[in-house]
Amino acid sequence: MKIAYRHLVQHIEECPSIEHISNKLFQLGHEHEIDGDIFDMEFTPNRGDCLSINGLLRDLAVFYTVDLNQEVFTEKLNELQLDFENLSKNTCPKISFLKLEIDQVPETYKNSLDNYFTDLGLNKNNFFTDVSNYLSYETGQPTHCYDASSMGGKLLFHEIEKNEEFETLLDKKIILKGKNSVFSLNDNIINLAGIVGGKSTSCSADTKTVIVECAFFQPEAIIGKSIKYDIQSDASHKFERGVDPECHEKVLRRFIKLVSEHANIKEMSIISYKFKDNPIHQLPVNVQKINQIIGINISEKKYLKHLSKLGFVVKEDLIKVPSFRSDIKTQNDLAEEVARAIGYDNISKLDISIPKNEKTNYKDIENKLRFFLLDHGFYEVINSPFVSLSSEEAIKVDNPLDSNREYLRTNITNSLVENLLFNERRQKDSIKLFEISDIYSSHNGINKKRMLSIIASGRVGENYKDFSKKINKKYLIMLFQEILPNEVFDFKIISRELLDTKIKNEIFTLEVDISRFSNEILSYKEVSQSPENFAKYTPISDLPSSIKDISYSIKDYSKTQELQDLLLNYQCDIIKNIYIFDYFKNEKQKEIKIGFRFIFQSNKATLNSAEIELVYNDIVSKSLNISGISIPGI
Amino acid sequence: MPDHKDITPPELIKERGSLHPINHMKDSIMELLISFGFEIVDGPEIETEEFNFDMLNIKKSHPARQMHDTFYVENKSNLLRTHTSPVQIRGMLEKKPPLAFISGGKVYRKDDDATHLPMFHQVEGIYVDKNVNFAQLKDLIYKIIHSLFGDDVKLRFRPSYFPFTEPSAEVDILSKEGKWLEILGCGLVNPVVLENCNIDSEKYSGLAFGLGIERIAMLKHEVTDIRQFYKSNLDFLSQFK
Numbered sequence: 108m109k110i111a112y113r114h115l116v117q118h119i120e121e122c123p124s125i126e127h128i129s130n131k132l133f134q135l136g137h138e139h140e141i142d143g144d145i146f147d148m149e150f151t152p153n154r155g156d157c158l159s160i161n162g163l164l165r166d167l168a169v170f171y172t173v174d175l176n177q178e179v180f181t182e183k184l185n186e187l188q189l190d191f192e193n194l195s196k197n198t199c200p201k202i203s204f205l206k207l208e209i210d211q212v213p214e215t216y217k218n219s220l221d222n223y224f225t226d227l228g229l230n231k232n233n234f235f236t237d238v239s240n241y242l243s244y245e246t247g248q249p250t251h252c253y254d255a256s257s258m259g260g261k262l263l264f265h266e267i268e269k270n271e272e273f274e275t276l277l278d279k280k281i282i283l284k285g286k287n288s289v290f291s292l293n294d295n296i297i298n299l300a301g302i303v304g305g306k307s308t309s310c311s312a313d314t315k316t317v318i319v320e321c322a323f324f325q326p327e328a329i330i331g332k333s334i335k336y337d338i339q340s341d342a343s344h345k346f347e348r349g350v351d352p353e354c355h356e357k358v359l360r361r362f363i364k365l366v367s368e369h370a371n372i373k374e375m376s377i378i379s380y381k382f383k384d385n386p387i388h389q390l391p392v393n394v395q396k397i398n399q400i401i402g403i404n405i406s407e408k409k410y411l412k413h414l415s416k417l418g419f420v421v422k423e424d425l426i427k428v429p430s431f432r433s434d435i436k437t438q439n440d441l442a443e444e445v446a447r448a449i450g451y452d453n454i455s456k457l458d459i460s461i462p463k464n465e466k467t468n469y470k471d472i473e474n475k476l477r478f479f480l481l482d483h484g485f486y487e488v489i490n491s492p493f494v495s496l497s498s499e500e501a502i503k504v505d506n507p508l509d510s511n512r513e514y515l516r517t518n519i520t521n522s523l524v525e526n527l528l529f530n531e532r533r534q535k536d537s538i539k540l541f542e543i544s545d546i547y548s549s550h551n552g553i554n555k556k557r558m559l560s561i562i563a564s565g566r567v568g569e570n571y572k573d574f575s576k577k578i579n580k581k582y583l584i585m586l587f588q589e590i591l592p593n594e595v596f597d598f599k600i601i602s603r604e605l606l607d608t609k610i611k612n613e614i615f616t617l618e619v620d621i622s623r624f625s626n627e628i629l630s631y632k633e634v635s636q637s638p639e640n641f642a643k644y645t646p647i648s649d650l651p652s653s654i655k656d657i658s659y660s661i662k663d664y665s666k667t668q669e670l671q672d673l674l675l676n677y678q679c680d681i682i683k684n685i686y687i688f689d690y691f692k693n694e695k696q697k698e699i700k701i702g703f704r705f706i707f708q709s710n711k712a713t714l715n716s717a718e719i720e721l722v723y724n725d726i727v728s729k730s731l732n733i734s735g736i737s738i739p740g741i
Numbered sequence: 742m743p744d745h746k747d748i749t750p751p752e753l754i755k756e757r758g759s760l761h762p763i764n765h766m767k768d769s770i771m772e773l774l775i776s777f778g779f780e781i782v783d784g785p786e787i788e789t790e791e792f793n794f795d796m797l798n799i800k801k802s803h804p805a806r807q808m809h810d811t812f813y814v815e816n817k818s819n820l821l822r823t824h825t826s827p828v829q830i831r832g833m834l835e836k837k838p839p840l841a842f843i844s845g846g847k848v849y850r851k852d853d854d855a856t857h858l859p860m861f862h863q864v865e866g867i868y869v870d871k872n873v874n875f876a877q878l879k880d881l882i883y884k885i886i887h888s889l890f891g892d893d894v895k896l897r898f899r900p901s902y903f904p905f906t907e908p909s910a911e912v913d914i915l916s917k918e919g920k921w922l923e924i925l926g927c928g929l930v931n932p933v934v935l936e937n938c939n940i941d942s943e944k945y946s947g948l949a950f951g952l953g954i955e956r957i958a959m960l961k962h963e964v965t966d967i968r969q970f971y972k973s974n975l976d977f978l979s980q981f982k
Contacts, residue, residue, distance in 0.1 A: 136900025151902035152804070327802040334809060347804075400908075400929060400946070402876025439932055443900065443908035446875060451898035451910055456883060457876035461778030461841045461868055480758060487761040488973040491860050492847075502787070504821075505813040508851055508859055515814070526973035535975050539758065545786055549815065553787050570754050635757050637765060638982060641961035644969075647976040664748040671751055687751050699748070 108344075110244075111226040112144045114160050114219070120172035131170050134450045137163070145227065153434040155326075155348025159247030162431070169416045169448045177219075177245065180363035187376035189318075194265035198288050199300070200383035202264070202322040203355040205362060206255060207235075209315050209370035217368055219245070235310045235317040238365050240341070247431075248321060248350055248358045249342035251298060253308045255316035260293035264300065273299060276309035281336045288328050290320075301329040301346035303338050316374075321359055323352040323385075351431035352385040388428035392421060393438060400442035402457045403449070413448040414441070472624050473543055476559060478633035479590055484568055485539040485561060490522035492544075497521060500548040517548050519560035520616045524601060527562050531610050534652050537566035539578075543621065560618040562601075571690040571702075583615055590631045591624070652683060652708035655723050661699040663735025670733055674703050677729075679722050683708040762981040763862055763970055766958040767845050770864045773888050777881070779843040779866055784828030786847055787819050792827035797905040798933045812849050812859070821849035824951065826905060829867045833938035838945045839870035845954075855966050862954035867930065869940060869947035875908060875929055878948040882912055882927055885950075889957065890914055897921065906949055907931045922960065925952045 112125045123131075125141065132139055137157065138149045148163075156162050164173045187206050193199055212234050216224065223241045224231055231237050235252040243249045271283045273296050283289070283299065290298035297305040301324040310317060324346050333343040359377060366372060394407040411421050418429040428435045435441065446454060477487060493504065493512035500517055507513035516522060519542050530538050541561040548554050567573035567582060576582070583598050601614040661667050675685055682705055689702030705726070707719050730736060760768070771781065793799075794806055804810060805823060812821040828844035845864040853859055868881075879898065886896050895915040903909045906928025913921040927950035932942035940947075955967050962981070964970070969977055 133897075133899060136902075138899070153902045327800075330802045330804060331807055334807070399872065400874060402874030437907065437932060439907040439929065442875075442929075446908050447900045451879075451900060454876055454879060454898075456880040457874065459868075459877040459880045459884075462839060463778045464775075464780045464841070477760065481760065482757060484756045484758050486758040486975060486978045487764060488978070489761050489763060489971060490973065491858075491971065493859070502814050505815075505817055506808045506851070507812075508853055529973060530975050533974065533976065537756075538975065540973065547787055553785075553815075553819065555785055555787070568756055570756070571751065572753060637760065637768065641762075641766070641958075642981050644962045644964045644977075644980055647974065647980075667748060667751075686754070690751055692748070692750070701751070 108148045108150070108158055109227055110146045110148055110160065110163060111222075112146065113226065114222065115146075115163060115167070118160070118164050118174045119167065120174070123171065128167070131167060132163075134452075135166050135169075135447050137166070150348075152348055155345060155350065156247065156431040156433075158345050158348065159243070160245050162247045165418055165431070168418075169413060177361060178364050179357060179360040180367065181360070185376040187378040189262065189378055190260070191262045191378075191380070192264070193380065193382060194263060195288060196382035198266065198325050198328040199264055199322055200325075201352050201355065201379075201381050201385070202320065203359055203377065203379040205319040205321070205359045205377045206375065207317050207319070207363065207366055207372055208255075208374040209366065210373055211370055212312065212315060213369040220365060220369070233310050233312045233314060234369070235314055235319070235366075238362060239319065242358060242362055242365065243341055243345065246354065246358050246361065247345060248354050249301075249345050250358065250362065251304050251320045251342070252310045252314075253297070253304070253318045253320065254310045254314045255318045256314075257308045258292065258318055263291045265289065265291065267296075271296060274306045275299070275303045275338065276306050277303065277338070278306065279338070281338070284335075287332070288324065299332070299336070299338075300324055302332050302336065302343045303340050319359065319362055321355045323350060323355075349433045353430035355379060385430060387430075388436060389425045390428065390435075390438060390441060392424045392426055396438045397442050397445055400439055401446050401449075401454060403454060405445065405449075410445055413445050417444055417448070419444075472626065472628055473557075473559075473621055475590075475628050475631055475633070476621075476624060477541075477543065478635050479628070479631055480539075480541050480561065481635035482633055483539070483586055484537075485541045485563075488523070488526055488540050488542050489544075490516075490519070490526070490542060492516050492547075494521065498548070500550050502547055502549045502553065515547050517546060518618055519544055519546065519558055520562065520599075520601075520618045523560055523562035523616065524606070524614070527564055527614060528606060528608055531564075531608060533649075534654075535565070536612075537569055537578075539563045557621045558618055559621055559624075560616065562614065562616045564612045564614045569686050569688065569704075571687050574688040577612065578615060579613065580615060583617070590628050593627075594623075646710065648683075648708050648710045650709060650711075650713050652706050653714060653719055655705045655707065655719065656688070656702055657705070657723075657727065657730075657738060658689065658700060658702040659730065660737045660739055661701060661735060662697065662737075664699060666733050666735045667699055667701065670701070670730060670736055673730060673733070674726065677726060681707050681709045681714060681718065681722060757982060759978055759982045761970075761978065762958055762962055762964075763954055765981065766961065767862055767864060767954050770885075770889070770952060770954070770957070771843060771845050773885065774843045774864070774866055777841075777884065779841045779868070782828050782832040782842045782844050783846075784822075784825070784831050784844060786822055786849070787814060788822040788827050789819055792830050793820055793822050793824075796830045796934065796937045797826055798931050798937070799904045803904065808851075810851055812851060823850050824848050825863045825865045826949075826951070829865060829949070830934075830938060833867070833869065833935075833940060838940060838947075839868075841868040842866065855968065858955070858967055858971065860971075861967075863951055864954060865949065865951040867947055867949045869930065869935065869945050871945060873929070873946045873948050875948075878910075878927055878929065878950070881948065882925070882950060885952075886912065886914060886924065889961075896924075901926060901928075903928060905931050905934050916960075924957065925950055927951070 140147045239250045239252050268286045274280050288300040289296045297308045329346040394410045420427040492515045494516045498517040501514040543559050546556050563578045567576040598615050684706040688704045691700045825844040832842040843866040898910045901909045901911040909928035912925050930947035935942040
């Protein structure tokens with residue numbers, strides 16, 4: 108909600124700066140941004156009472172001297188004769204109507220009404236609607252204006268539960284579905300209560316006689332309707348969060364005053380209906396409890412002073428909660444009011460000491476497995492559980508984000524296959540992944556299993572011993588025998604026939620219930636450790652990479668280290684990785700063969716062959732400067 | 742010529758994998774909280790409305806319950822938990838105070854953009870004992886934040902609203918760029934919630950807090966797009982060893 112600084116400050120005696128008010132708003136818990144002289148406010152859902160100038164001033168009154176008494180029409184009003192019936196008194200326990208007739212529609216606006224449109228850069232509509240909108244901004248109470256000339260007949264407030272078309276005053280046709288609270292005139296719906304009025308009775312630029320409706324609707328009857336019908340109205344936003352049920356007369360008298368500042372009023376009359384009393388909340392004065400909740404030592408006098416500034420009335424050891432604060436029900440609520448007035452940041456810390464529990468062996472087996480897999484080059488992944496149907500036992504999501512993924516997965520393996528293909532498309536030739544996750548299925552109720560799934564394909568590793576070895580079942584079985592020599596795991600091969608890939612490497616998977624792993628695994632001594640620091644992420648490239656291999660023949664063994672130092676530390680923006688993929692010492696030939704792999708990739712653009720050749724030639728040239736080294740074929 | 746026998750082969754670098762950065766962050770926070778005295782409790786990701794909402798004082802009319810915010814399953818008979826708080830409810834129903842629980846794991850909400858995902862991770866904690874107060878909650882939050890971001894980091898407490906805590910607060914830290922960044926939500930357990938769990942709210946009070954793991958991981962690792970965490974890209978994952 109946007110609120111202009113000058114609309115607030117004109118009611119504050121101390122005339123604080125915008126920054127000063129901003130700091131106080133944060134202290135009160137009212138998040139906002141400042142754009143020029145405008146506060147863009149974001150209120151928590153329990154503070155519907157703050158959605159107006161007066162609402163915000165009521166809260167700021169804890170810090171400043173504020174004047175909330177805008178001028179109202181004070182003279183006696185005639186009773187309006189209206190044929191109205193309320194068939195849903197629980198939803199609308201209070202409602203008032205005001206009828207006004209003016210001699211001429213004003214062409215220009217004055218005072219606060221003019222400032223409202225000018226300062227907030229808002230578009231005008233028609234005179235009565237404009238007054239209504241401003242009044243909602245000033246008081247927080249939405250009102251609805253009907254053109255009185257279209258209001259002949261019986262007006263009914265009731266709940267309907269049938270499909271019916273309704274044309275809003277915004278020229279939008281909607282189909283009302285399910286249960287809705289509406290106003291009807293002669294059996295035609297003219298207003299979707301608390302959300303938006305209808306076109307047939309709306310005011311126009313020519314309207315001179317208006318019927319203003321001022322109501323209290325239970326928030327439960329309004330919540331969800333604006334989203335359901337895709338109508339974001341100021342009224343629905345306020346009614347959803349709760350308005351002051353006791354403000355009607357003051358608001359309507361203010362309406363008259365604003366109109367009278369712009370036009371001569373020929374006739375006016377009012378009628379108020381009270382179908383149910385608004386419950387009055389009272390809480391006992393208990394400063395000890397407040398001090399105990401917050402952990403402070405405030406005097407009763409100071410405590411009550413804070414509350415009285417916020418509109419609470421203290422009488423005979425009872426605190427009467429103001430009608431606009433429907434969120435206050437307990438001593439904890441009052442404690443929050445006091446804490447806000449003091450400022451959360453001004454409340455001193457008190458040392459906390461939680462009794463120590465004995466160390467829990469929480470997920471020790473699972474963690475051991477994770478580090479065992481890390482030791483063998485596996486990367487941990489986390490996947491979304493939402494999938495297309497994978498099993499008859501899959502649990503269906505009633506309201507999926509993506510209609511192609513409306514089930515919960517019944518296995519992890521399929522997610523890992525997607526991860527593998529994703530990385531293969533990024534030219535990865537050694538892929539080892541694992542995921543541990545809960546898996547849910549529906550068979551005689553909802554069943555949960557905690558599963559480990561692994562997937563592996565391609566080279567065993569990228570060092571010169573593992574480079575030429577391909578991952579196979581034997582490798583994986585031997586791997587797991589290291590931790591569980593007596594267990595046999597059923598590694599599966601995933602066929603590539605139905606996968607969108609041309610790569611031929613076999614894909615091995617294993618999916619196993621964590622409960623199958625015994626405490627035997629706890630004796631495994633892991634090498635990997637949790638990182639001590641949180642590494643800064645370097646943006647990765649989605650552009651294709653290129654590979655260049657260079658194989659050297661070294662006759663002078665002493666030069667081997669020099670060559671490694673040169674190449675493994677070679678710096679270049681477009682080289683992503685360098686490693687030794689081949690090493691062989693030929694005793695007969697008295698020669699070392701050593702192969703280096705260079706992976707080229709840029710973050711900016713796809714590399715062309717000339718860019719790669721330039722770097723490649725530099726590497727070759729620098730390495731051949733080392734005596735006793737040659738590149739066969741060059 | 743040098744002695745050929747003296748030559749040592751190049752270092753055989755055995756590639757290690759890495760923990761997922763989100764799990765690493767979650768584990769780090771859980772370990773920190775265990776060191777403060779908290780005990781880990783676990784619970785299901787598929788929950789009932791009773792545990793996810795009712796017991797936590799979230800009204801039937803609360804917008805969070807709507808189909809556009811919460812994933813429902815099996816004809817609305819259950820839902821995907823929207824926070825890890827129901828785990829604490831289960832813990833409070835099982836044990837008597839004093840109690841100090843933490844729960845961590847996946848939670849689900851109907852969001853999907855550069856800073857929100859339908860699945861994300863939370864760690865939440867609750868401590869219920871006699872005379873637990875807001876000033877002690879502040880002390881605990883300072884300890885958590887200083888452990889995570891260093892003793893020099895500035896933080897501020899702002900009043901907020903959660904149906905299950907009263908008073909409620911959100912805590913921001915001041916970034917190097919001078920911007921306040923929201924880090925966690927916390928508060929004193931609403932007495933209604935304690936009573937729902939058969940805990941005498943006249944005798945006991947409690948504090949509770951919750952952290953979004955992705956949010957903290959994004960700050961610590963300087964990742965700007967939350968979706969990077971879940972692409973399973975080896976170039977990304979290999980940076981967090």
